[in-house]
Amino acid sequence: MNEKEVIASIALTQVLGVGLISARMLINGAGSAEKVFACRKELSEIIPGVTPKIAELLDCPQAFARAEAEYAFAQKNRINCICYNDEAYPSRLRECPDAPVILFFKGEADLNALRVINMVGTRNATDYGQRICRDFITDLKSLCPDVLVVSGLAYGIDIHSHRAAVSNGLTTVGVLAHGLDRIYPAAHRKTAIDMLANGGLLTEFMSETNPDRQNFVKRNRIVAGMSDATIVVESAVKGGALITADIAQSYHRDCFAFPGRVNDEFSVGCNNLIKDNKAGLILSAEDFIKSMCWDANPDAVPVAIQRQLFVDLSEEEQLIVDILREKGDSQINSLVVEADMPVNKINAILFELEMKGVVRALAGGMFQLL
Structure with a gap:
């Protein structure tokens, strides 16, 4: 993606009064973020529903100044700026109505891997939850070695999932609720650095963005949106993992949960997901792979099924x-x-x-x- 398009995409996120859905509509209508600004006075003629007020909002030199500074920061720190129309942009996420206009990525992972899962759960992971993370990822490595594991680098299930992936040689990406000028929590810095060699760190937030509460829900939609399936390991009756599961369902993605004992505080959320038919029950990596139909051998000769000549279809x-x-x-x-x-x-x-x-x-x- 060329420099001008990157800067224009960043600038579009800084224009007050233009939200994510509006920004995407403008990009799709004009053909690029650069053209959105270049043709701002004609947008009302090009794109139905665009008012002259939008043209006024897009006359925003300070947004471009901030975007140019952010681009310089990204270049200096070898951060990839992935625009919405870029081939490297996660294609699964692009399908979501509230997908970010631009992403910032540091690492080596293919965000469009053939198989992508996310593992999420409570920040207060028990020994049971930690063991599930280790065993599931270890078995997943042998059964499905090309899978990308996504999580949020948070305390608890998130970080244990990342660490299990790193130790088993699986690609893993952490989605952050802040810019790439910091790591939060700081205690996970070493793991974050280890992830860069076979995975990476991804965010929609620019540098100098604090990890404020509202940013974590925004982060969760990226975790859900870029994945084929969400796996909840442990969760109390409320929590961020359940928000991620709800978002995944709204995106028509698969959702699974590991059950726990009925009296355990951090199993209530998972048990409720299963009870309410919001998540499939899994006990192992093998269960999950079969549910996703990922157990087919791509090298096997397919069994021929004779197609009926005049088949009746509903x-x-x-x-x-x-x-x-x-x-x-x-x-x-x-x-x-x-x-x-x-x-x-x-x-x-x-x-x-x-x-x-x-x-x-x-x-x-x-x-x-x-």
């Missing part, structure tokens, strides 16, 4: 077929978004289509029209 089955015909091979998460159906219903439809010889399951939760 209206919903036909919708899925039409989407696959238009989009090509698709992950189940993409089908959930395109069809606007819950994941359990999509799973049932895909099963019926497989039995009819219309689609075939591929590795990584992908489905192919035959």
Whole structure:
């Protein structure tokens, strides 16, 4: 991404009165953040719904001054500025209506890895929760070695998930609620540095941004949005992990939880998620991989299923077929978004289509029209 586009994207986030959704609408309508500013006086003619007031707001030299300073900081500290239309931008996150206009990333991870999960939970992780993190990540490494593990670098389940990933050689990314000029909490600095070699640190916040309370909820939507699935390890009846799970559901992403004893304070949240059918119950990495259909061998010769010549499809089955015909091979998460159906219903439809010889399951939760 060129320097002018990066600076314009940063500047757009600094214009008072222009929120995330409006900024994305402007970028999509004009074609780039740079063109949003260059054509600000004509935007009302180019983009429906844009008022002359927007043009006035975009006349904001101080926003560009701040953006130029931030770009200089990023260059000096080898931080990648990833614009919304950049190929390196997490494609799963781009699907979300409140995705950031720009991200700041330091590290080596592929944010568009084939498989991405996040592990979240209480800051007061018990020995039980810590053991789940270690065992799950260790088994995940042997069963699914190319997975990217995302979390929030916070105390408790977050940091234990990151550390387990680092010790097992899995790529792991920490999403921060502040700028990349600091690490919060400071006690996790060593782990954060270890993560840079095989993973990294990601944020939407510029330098000099404090880790204020409201920033953590914003951080959680990135954790949920860039992942295929959210895994809650331990949670009290309330907490940030449950917010992440709710956000994941709103994005039509899979959500799983490890159960705990009914009287344990930090198992109540997970048990409630399972009881209320908001999360699938898992006991191991093997459970999770089977639920995600990640256990298919990509090198295996697929079993041929004879397709019926004149197959009768329901209206919903036909919708899925039409989407696959238009989009090509698709992950189940993409089908959930395109069809606007819950994941359990999509799973049932895909099963019926497989039995009819219309689609075939591929590795990584992908489905192919035959």
